[in-house]
Amino acid sequence: MLVDGKWTSDWQPVQKADEKGRFVRQVSSFRNWITPDGSAGPTGEGGFKAEAGRYRLYVALICPWASRTLIARKLKGLEDLIPVTVVNPVLSDQGWQFGGYDGADADPLFDATYMHELYTRADVSFTGRATVPVLWDMQQGIMVNNESADILRMFDTAFEGLVPSDLRLYPQDLAAEIDALNAVIYDRLNNGVYKAGFASSQEAYDEAVAGVFDTLVMLEDRLTGDYLFGDRLTETDIRAFVTLIRFDAAYHGLFKTNLRQIADYPRLSAYMRRILDLPGVRETVNMDHITRGYYSIKALNPTGIRPVGPDHVTRALH
Numbered sequence: 530m531l532v533d534g535k536w537t538s539d540w541q542p543v544q545k546a547d548e549k550g551r552f553v554r555q556v557s558s559f560r561n562w563i564t565p566d567g568s569a570g571p572t573g574e575g576g577f578k579a580e581a582g583r584y585r586l587y588v589a590l591i592c593p594w595a596s597r598t599l600i601a602r603k604l605k606g607l608e609d610l611i612p613v614t615v616v617n618p619v620l621s622d623q624g625w626q627f628g629g630y631d632g633a634d635a636d637p638l639f640d641a642t643y644m645h646e647l648y649t650r651a652d653v654s655f656t657g658r659a660t661v662p663v664l665w666d667m668q669q670g671i672m673v674n675n676e677s678a679d680i681l682r683m684f685d686t687a688f689e690g691l692v693p694s695d696l697r698l699y700p701q702d703l704a705a706e707i708d709a710l711n712a713v714i715y716d717r718l719n720n721g722v723y724k725a726g727f728a729s730s731q732e733a734y735d736e737a738v739a740g741v742f743d744t745l746v747m748l749e750d751r752l753t754g755d756y757l758f759g760d761r762l763t764e765t766d767i768r769a770f771v772t773l774i775r776f777d778a779a780y781h782g783l784f785k786t787n788l789r790q791i792a793d794y795p796r797l798s799a800y801m802r803r804i805l806d807l808p809g810v811r812e813t814v815n816m817d818h819i820t821r822g823y824y825s826i827k828a829l830n831p832t833g834i835r836p837v838g839p840d841h842v843t844r845a846l847h
């Protein structure tokens with residue numbers, strides 16, 4: 530990670546743990562919002578007006594948080610407005626790096642080698658992990674935001690004047706319910722699998738795994754319609770999907786969330802395929818990057834050997 534703008538050599542892929550060995554995810558630090566007229570959003574500063582070609586999104590295709598922004602970009606028809614740069618799926622000893630892998634891009638803006646170089650360009654004395662996704666303002670040369678939940682939400686509304694869309698991922702009449710369900714899904718499922726995988730005590734692992742499977746059962750029971758809010762696709766579906774699609778291929782084995790697979794839940798399986806079949810979504814899922822990335826986390830898999838299966842995941846993607 531970066532400390533006062535300098536890369537520290539004791540970088541570890543395992544993030545912080547609390548006193549009970551529970552994994553603790555870093556809080557994002559760049560929280561500005563793109564808005565239709567450049568006025569300030571809910572957090573951060575103003576000055577980020579929605580304009581075609583002004584902003585670039587940096588992602589890792591292994592990363593569920595980055596993937597949710599990529600999916601929103603597709604569903605809202607923003608591909609021509611917001612270009613994307615994909616990093617190498619393998620976290621190096623200096624974090625995310627550019628190029629060097631099939632489907633990974635060079636950095637088109639600064640020809641940077643590592644993602645952390647963008648963080649120190651944005652803030653010379655930045656302290657923290659150089660995470661993806663990153664939304665970069667190419668006009669001002671600054672980082673707009675590195676929190677996927679914000680990026681997902683600004684993609685829903687900020688560009689409406691440039692690319693009108695009937696789809697509303699965060700409709701006001703469902704806002705409170707979406708926030709409530711997001712909180713459960715985030716804590717117990719999205720981050721729950723990481724809490725299981727990076728637990729450093731049996732107690733922390735047991736607690737995390739229970740949360741993961743309780744949440745899967747809750748979602749399976751809830752899915753009587755096409756989506757989590759009946760027939761309306763919302764950001765909550767995107768947030769659930771990114772974990773479901775990685776589950777059987779990565780989390781089940783590597784993170785030891787192995788009580789069941791998603792394939793064992795009929796409604797969740799059908800739901801996952803339904804979202805995968807939405808226009809553009811399949812293109813955001815790169816199973817090669819996902820398995821290469823996760824299974825190269827040395828702390829969890831020192832040999833780097835990738836399992837061959839499961840077969841049903843590969844079939845679902847084609």
Ligand SMILES: N[C@@H](CCC(=O)N[C@@H](CS)C(=O)NCC(=O)O)C(=O)O
Pocket residue numbers: 554555556557589591592593594595624625658659660661662675676677678
């Ligand atoms: N709060 C962030 C979390 C993003 C995050 O943790 N990204 C991971 C990849 S999935 C990352 O970049 N990790 C690199 C590191 O920790 O050094 C968000 O949702 O945008």
